[in-house]
Amino acid sequence: MHDIGEGMMEMGGVFYRRLIEFLPNFFVALVLFLVGLAIARLLGFIVLRTFKAVNVDRFWESAGIREVLARGGVRRPVSVELARLVSWLTVLVFAVIALNALHIPVIDTVLARFFLYLPNVFAALLILLAGLVLGNFFSRAVLITLVNSGVREAGLLARAARVAIFVFAVTMALEQLDIGKISVLIAFAIIFGGVVLALALAFGVAARPYIREYLSKRIEEGKGEGDDHIEPL
Amino acid sequence: MKDGVLREEAQERVREIGHADIVVGIPSYNNAGTIGHVVETVRMGLARYYPLAKSVIVNADGASTDGTPDLAAPAAAGGTADAPGRPGIRAISTPYQGIPGKGSAVRTILELACDVGASACAVVDADLRSITPEWVGLLIGPVTDSGFDYVAPLYRRHKYDGTITNSVIYPLTRALYGKCVRQPIGGDFGFSGRLARFYLSKRDVWESSVARFGIDVWVTTTAIAEGFRVCQSFLGSKIHDFKDPGVHLATMLYQVVGAAFDLMETYAGVWKRACRSESVQTFGVVRETPIEPVAVNVPGMMERFRLGAQELADLWETILGREIVSFLKKLASLGEKDFFLPDDLWTEIIYRSAVSAHRKVINKEHLLKSLATLYIGRTASFVIETRRDDAAAVEEKIERLCLAFEEKKPFLVKSWEQDKEVSPCTT
Numbered sequence: 001m002h003d004i005g006e007g008m009m010e011m012g013g014v015f016y017r018r019l020i021e022f023l024p025n026f027f028v029a030l031v032l033f034l035v036g037l038a039i040a041r042l043l044g045f046i047v048l049r050t051f052k053a054v055n056v057d058r059f060w061e062s063a064g065i066r067e068v069l070a071r072g073g074v075r076r077p078v079s080v081e082l083a084r085l086v087s088w089l090t091v092l093v094f095a096v097i098a099l100n101a102l103h104i105p106v107i108d109t110v111l112a113r114f115f116l117y118l119p120n121v122f123a124a125l126l127i128l129l130a131g132l133v134l135g136n137f138f139s140r141a142v143l144i145t146l147v148n149s150g151v152r153e154a155g156l157l158a159r160a161a162r163v164a165i166f167v168f169a170v171t172m173a174l175e176q177l178d179i180g181k182i183s184v185l186i187a188f189a190i191i192f193g194g195v196v197l198a199l200a201l202a203f204g205v206a207a208r209p210y211i212r213e214y215l216s217k218r219i220e221e222g223k224g225e226g227d228d229h230i231e232p233l
Numbered sequence: 234m235k236d237g238v239l240r241e242e243a244q245e246r247v248r249e250i251g252h253a254d255i256v257v258g259i260p261s262y263n264n265a266g267t268i269g270h271v272v273e274t275v276r277m278g279l280a281r282y283y284p285l286a287k288s289v290i291v292n293a294d295g296a297s298t299d300g301t302p303d304l305a306a307p308a309a310a311g312g313t314a315d316a317p318g319r320p321g322i323r324a325i326s327t328p329y330q331g332i333p334g335k336g337s338a339v340r341t342i343l344e345l346a347c348d349v350g351a352s353a354c355a356v357v358d359a360d361l362r363s364i365t366p367e368w369v370g371l372l373i374g375p376v377t378d379s380g381f382d383y384v385a386p387l388y389r390r391h392k393y394d395g396t397i398t399n400s401v402i403y404p405l406t407r408a409l410y411g412k413c414v415r416q417p418i419g420g421d422f423g424f425s426g427r428l429a430r431f432y433l434s435k436r437d438v439w440e441s442s443v444a445r446f447g448i449d450v451w452v453t454t455t456a457i458a459e460g461f462r463v464c465q466s467f468l469g470s471k472i473h474d475f476k477d478p479g480v481h482l483a484t485m486l487y488q489v490v491g492a493a494f495d496l497m498e499t500y501a502g503v504w505k506r507a508c509r510s511e512s513v514q515t516f517g518v519v520r521e522t523p524i525e526p527v528a529v530n531v532p533g534m535m536e537r538f539r540l541g542a543q544e545l546a547d548l549w550e551t552i553l554g555r556e557i558v559s560f561l562k563k564l565a566s567l568g569e570k571d572f573f574l575p576d577d578l579w580t581e582i583i584y585r586s587a588v589s590a591h592r593k594v595i596n597k598e599h600l601l602k603s604l605a606t607l608y609i610g611r612t613a614s615f616v617i618e619t620r621r622d623d624a625a626a627v628e629e630k631i632e633r634l635c636l637a638f639e640e641k642k643p644f645l646v647k648s649w650e651q652d653k654e655v656s657p658c659t660t
Contacts, residue, residue: 140599233398
């Protein structure tokens with residue numbers, strides 16, 4: 001009984017010593033986290049004001065991103081969303097610093113890996129954003145050009161252009177994140193190559209009579225039948 | 234000749250000529266069928282109306298592949314000082330440099346006119362079939378005899394010709410700047426040496442739409458907005474080769490209307506102050522002249538408009554607002570008998586487009602090109618409305634549209650100045 005009691009006392013002593021050693025780190029971590037929350041809030045406010053001042057919402061609107069985000073359920077102005085993102089990133093950074101202040105070896109190792117991986121996440125996010133912007137821009141350009149050329153399937157082709165660009169961006173982002181690098185590339189190559197081959201076959205074999213009809217119609221139109229001769233200028 | 238666009242051989246020719254009183258420029262691109270006639274007619278006009286003046290005919294060509302410059306040179310050569318009984322008319326044929334388009338050709342002509350110190354100039358298109366020697370006198374006379382700086386053309390045209398002019402540029406220019414210049418983008422115009430120097434001093438415009446189809450609206454608007462003395466001359470019928478079908482209507486619309494919208498930015502202080510329009514002095518005798526018939530495919534136009542309304546409605550909503558687009562969608566479902574786009578609504582569409590371009594709501598090229606099918610719809614509506622009308626009745630309807638533009642101008646001024654969404658449509 002005496003040994004057990006002594007053992008318990010010793011363990012209690014070790015726990016107490018460790019707690020005493022840990023508590024200052026914990027309080028430092030807590031303070032850091034609280035300071036981080038305050039700074040995140042302040043930064044969010046400053047970023048929101050700055051974005052409003054430089055009218056960043058108009059830029060996003062003109063690039064068509066607002067419309068895409070709204071379709072995805074994000075209804076708040078982009079400036080607000082960006083300010084929130086900055087705010088949360090600040091919270092995340094301070095949370096990581098706070099965890100680091102605890103000096104727990106396992107957490108240190110995980111954090112080191114996390115920090116090494118973080119640039120990949122940002123790069124992937126940027127690639128996705130660029131894909132979104134470019135996809136929207138080119139989809140709109142395709143839509144307008146095809147409508148002005150009188151192509152009935154303009155909407156469908158424009159959507160296809162947007163999806164193609166976005167799929168390309170997603171593939172690049174996944175590659176950046178090192179997720180299924182080879183399988184993603186192979187899948188993309190198979191899908192892309194398959195689509196091109198299918199289109200080539202459709203145009204070359206299946207749609208031959210339609211294309212012949214279409215081309216002869218266009219050539220006839222080119223000869224002036226049914227055309228306007230209004231001079232616009 | 235620093236920062237100039239004249240090629241070495243053209244500069245050499247300018248040095249040979251030294252000074253000239255009058256310069257007539259002819260921008261060309263693949264106009265082999267008409268260039269000889271145009272140059273010959275200009276030469277006759279110069280000989281008849283300015284026998285004592287030293288004149289230069291300039292052909293600024295955009296690298297034609299059909300031998301246009303080779304045909305222009307001999308036609309002009311008949312008028313050199315060496316030919317017996319002919320006045321001192323010199324000719325220069327030079328390829329222009331810069332962005333391919335009429336504007337770059339005009340820039341070359343302006344530079345040459347300034348280098349030879351011309352006091353009066355004119356530009357005529359190379360595809361004209363109805364040009365007469367009188368055109369030279371009518372475009373240059375108001376400058377040399379009456380002290381005007383800019384002479385706009387006034388033509389008799391088919392009621393369906395010049396649809397961008399009639400439905401957008403004329404009403405807009407008139408409402409904005411207060412001068413009733415009937416053909417602000419006619420293509421042929423006269424101007425003083427003073428104005429030529431002013432045009433050339435604007436070095437930042439030659440890389441924009443002004444270098445292409447935007448040149449005509451730019452020369453007219455700049456002359457009016459900068460307070461130069463402006464008049465117009467009745468030239469008779471304008472019959473010319475049909476524009477290159479390869480040039481898409483949407484591109485034309487983008488360049489012309491885009492240039493007009495850019496000018497609204499440049500001269501915002503001027504057009505906001507202009508209250509009502511006034512007529513400008515007209516030279517020449519306005520009379521009936523023969524015009525060519527125009528083929529119109531109304532069902533085809535309506536079909537194009539319907540496709541636009543179906544596919545571009547969301548985009549139009551960003552530019553024009555929900556109420557207008559809901560009207561346009563309804564319009565798209567109507568048959569030919571009921572198809573009508575009223576003047577008030579069309580005016581608001583143009584004004585809202587200008588404001589959206591000003592606010593950079595979407596990329597400007599997308600904005601203007603997306604309006605092409607809408608413009609086709611308006612043209613179809615106009616053709617249906619005026620089918621049985623004669624030229625005078627059609628002119629009255631265009632006048633009514635101009636008044637709608639003038640009446641709604643306060644809406645444009647207010648919307649332009651507001652930094653928020655355009656207020657809901659009242660139509």
